[in-house]
Amino acid sequence: MNLEELLRTAVDDGVRSVPPGFADGAIRRARRQRRTTRIAVAGGVAACALAAAAVAVVDPADPRTDAPPAESPDPAPDVLVDDVTDFDAVRTGSVPSLPWYADGALHVEDTSTPFDVPFTELSLDRVDGGFVALVRDHQQGAVLYLVRDGAEPEQVHVGTLSDVVVSPDGRAFAWATPTSAGDGPARGMVTVTDARTGRDRFSSAEFDTSAHPVHFAGPDEVVVETELSGVLLYSTMRPGSTASWPGPVPSDGSQAAMSPDGRLVATVDGTTHVIWDRSAAEQTIWRLEPGQRDPRFSPDSRLLASVAADGISVQDALTGATFDSFPATDPGPPRWESAATVVFIARSDDGDAAAEAVVRCTVGEGCELATEPGPRGRIRLGD
Amino acid sequence: MDSQTEEQFRRFVEGRSLALLRTAYALCGDRHAAEDLVQGALAKLYRRWHKVDEPEGYVRRIIYNDQVSRWRRRSVLREDPVDEVPEDALPDRAAVVDDRLDVWQLLQQLAPRQRAVLVLRYYEDLSEREIAAVLGCSLGTVRSQASRAIARLRVLAPELTATLPVDGGHA
Numbered sequence: 001m002n003l004e005e006l007l008r009t010a011v012d013d014g015v016r017s018v019p020p021g022f023a024d025g026a027i028r029r030a031r032r033q034r035r036t037t038r039i040a041v042a043g044g045v046a047a048c049a050l051a052a053a054a055v056a057v058v059d060p061a062d063p064r065t066d067a068p069p070a071e072s073p074d075p076a077p078d079v080l081v082d083d084v085t086d087f088d089a090v091r092t093g094s095v096p097s098l099p100w101y102a103d104g105a106l107h108v109e110d111t112s113t114p115f116d117v118p119f120t121e122l123s124l125d126r127v128d129g130g131f132v133a134l135v136r137d138h139q140q141g142a143v144l145y146l147v148r149d150g151a152e153p154e155q156v157h158v159g160t161l162s163d164v165v166v167s168p169d170g171r172a173f174a175w176a177t178p179t180s181a182g183d184g185p186a187r188g189m190v191t192v193t194d195a196r197t198g199r200d201r202f203s204s205a206e207f208d209t210s211a212h213p214v215h216f217a218g219p220d221e222v223v224v225e226t227e228l229s230g231v232l233l234y235s236t237m238r239p240g241s242t243a244s245w246p247g248p249v250p251s252d253g254s255q256a257a258m259s260p261d262g263r264l265v266a267t268v269d270g271t272t273h274v275i276w277d278r279s280a281a282e283q284t285i286w287r288l289e290p291g292q293r294d295p296r297f298s299p300d301s302r303l304l305a306s307v308a309a310d311g312i313s314v315q316d317a318l319t320g321a322t323f324d325s326f327p328a329t330d331p332g333p334p335r336w337e338s339a340a341t342v343v344f345i346a347r348s349d350d351g352d353a354a355a356e357a358v359v360r361c362t363v364g365e366g367c368e369l370a371t372e373p374g375p376r377g378r379i380r381l382g383d
Numbered sequence: 384m385d386s387q388t389e390e391q392f393r394r395f396v397e398g399r400s401l402a403l404l405r406t407a408y409a410l411c412g413d414r415h416a417a418e419d420l421v422q423g424a425l426a427k428l429y430r431r432w433h434k435v436d437e438p439e440g441y442v443r444r445i446i447y448n449d450q451v452s453r454w455r456r457r458s459v460l461r462e463d464p465v466d467e468v469p470e471d472a473l474p475d476r477a478a479v480v481d482d483r484l485d486v487w488q489l490l491q492q493l494a495p496r497q498r499a500v501l502v503l504r505y506y507e508d509l510s511e512r513e514i515a516a517v518l519g520c521s522l523g524t525v526r527s528q529a530s531r532a533i534a535r536l537r538v539l540a541p542e543l544t545a546t547l548p549v550d551g552g553h554a
Contacts, residue, residue, distance in 0.1 A: 002546050003501075003505050003546055003547055003548065004505045004506070004508075006486040006543075006546060007409070007486060007490075007501070007502070007505050007506050008506060009486075010486040010487040010490070011405050011408060011409045011487075011502075011506060012405060013487075014405075014408050014414065014487060015401065015404045015405045015408045015414065015417070017401070018397075018400040018401050018404060019418060022396060022400050022418075022422065022425075023392070023393045023396035023397065023400075023425075025422050026396060026422045026425035026426045026428075026429055027389070027392070027426075027429055029422060029423065029425075029426035030425075030426040030427070030429035030430050082430075082431075261512055299516070300513070300515075300516025300517075301512075301516070302444075302513070302516060316436075316437060316440060319436075319437070321435075321436035321437040321440070322434055322435060322436040323435065323436075323437075323440075323441060323444075324431060324434060324435070325434050339448075339516055340444075340448055363444075364424075364427045364431070364441070364444070364445045364448070365427070
């Protein structure tokens with residue numbers, strides 16, 4: 001017997017049967033959880049009614065106003081909910097552990113760093129000891145900032161540049177710039193910058209085609225997608241050397257997401273998203289439904305979250321099987337906070353058309369708000 | 384949930400609960416805790432039955448997540464396994480007459496993370512990368528824990544050496 005067989009036999013001997021009524025117990029438990037939610041809501045309503053009555057009788061000497069009493073909103077239940085379309089029915093939990101922008105500051109967990117920079121678009125990433133902020137503005141064009149925690153923003157680059165990708169350890173970030181101007185052929189260069197010093201660690205040779213970084217394959221390896229030369233792997237430890245990325249590479253469309261283990265790739269061609277398995281002979285393994293967009297792989301590469309017609313969908317990354325779904329109004333791209341938790345910006349459908357907040361949903365558990373609701377456009381969520 | 388759907392759920396529970404219980408038992412090492420873990424996961428499945436395409440995969444993932452959460456709450460995943468296992472914790476070898484019991488007793492003497500790595504690797508047949516994701520640790524940690532666990536088993540039960548992988552079972 002080998003270890004597998006010994007272990008299997010030992011475990012199987014330890015559990016030979018299922019207790020009677022096991023399914024009934026699970027169903028009762030599920031119903032109890034639902035009832036707890038309802039009780040929490042109903043209890044809140046009752047408490048409000050009692051409080052309102054107390055206000056009416058406690059102090060008759062108070063100056064009377066003829067204005068109708070302000071309605072107290074029903075407090076949100078103290079449990080996670082499945083549906084986040086109505087913010088009044090959702091509790092507020094801890095702030096996101098991912099970076100976000102609100103009210104002129106960059107936030108992550110409980111810390112804030114002033115960021116008084118005007119923008120029309122903001123792409124934000126957390127790096128070791130700070131943030132990388134790519135700002136696009138009608139007047140200034142694109143500006144890449146490195147913002148160390150609590151410090152003033154430092155400009156890394158001004159001018160046209162690609163999206164930014166961050167290394168797994170957060171110590172470096174990669175970005176690309178076009179190096180040709182006017183009507184000449186598109187050319188580009190990829191730069192890797194040290195997130196702690198702001199100094200460039202590595203710049204690729206000029207590509208004879210447009211190029212942009214899509215992923216860090218490891219702390220020192222950048223996957224670069226080029227228009228004409230396919231996908232290349234750069235090692236920042238061996239400047240000047242490139243290698244074709246091992247394994248098959250999808251040829252249709254551009255890469256929309258890559259699983260952290262590098263095995264799965266989501267490509268988009270027009271509005272069609274295809275999931276590829278680079279380790280399989282049959283590369284295309286499944287497709288997102290029409291209308292699904294912004295796919296993101298979980299940190300463990302096992303799940304894929306995306307924006308669907310009625311909220312956020314979570315699917316098995318290998319098979320496309322639905323794992324969970326969270327109804328939400330006009331959700332933004334999902335970001336994984338952990339292997340089972342996504343956060344995204346959504347709007348409230350409770351009549352307050354201006355309300356927007358970061359929502360956190362955990363697979364198998366439910367959802368809560370991660371920020372207080374505020375006016376639309378106030379918050380930007382980063383990675 | 385209507386009666387027809389509830390019947391589907393019951394059929395799933397009846398068909399898969401034994402395997403799920405064994406997985407949970409292998410992970411937590413306690414029969415009652417395993418039943419609680421599985422029933423909690425099944426309750427979550429019941430609430431989302433109409434949304435879930437692969438019920439078994441869903442429940443297994445919930446079981447892994449919940450068990451790891453329990454370990455984290457008790458901080459057992461941060462234990463130093465080498466220091467935690469006393470040398471004199473060996474079972475009475477003469478009293479062990481059954482290899483199957485022997486293996487289970489030996490596993491109980493490993494630190495929780497070492498046991499979890501072995502169970503996920505050799506009982507659940509997960510890859511090292513998947514184990515790292517489940518336990519929320521690095522690939523290197525999974526490998527080192529597997530190597531230490533195998534080395535520990537060799538010390539605890541030299542007669543099992545022939546059955547143990549030579550390199551910690553890297554995959």
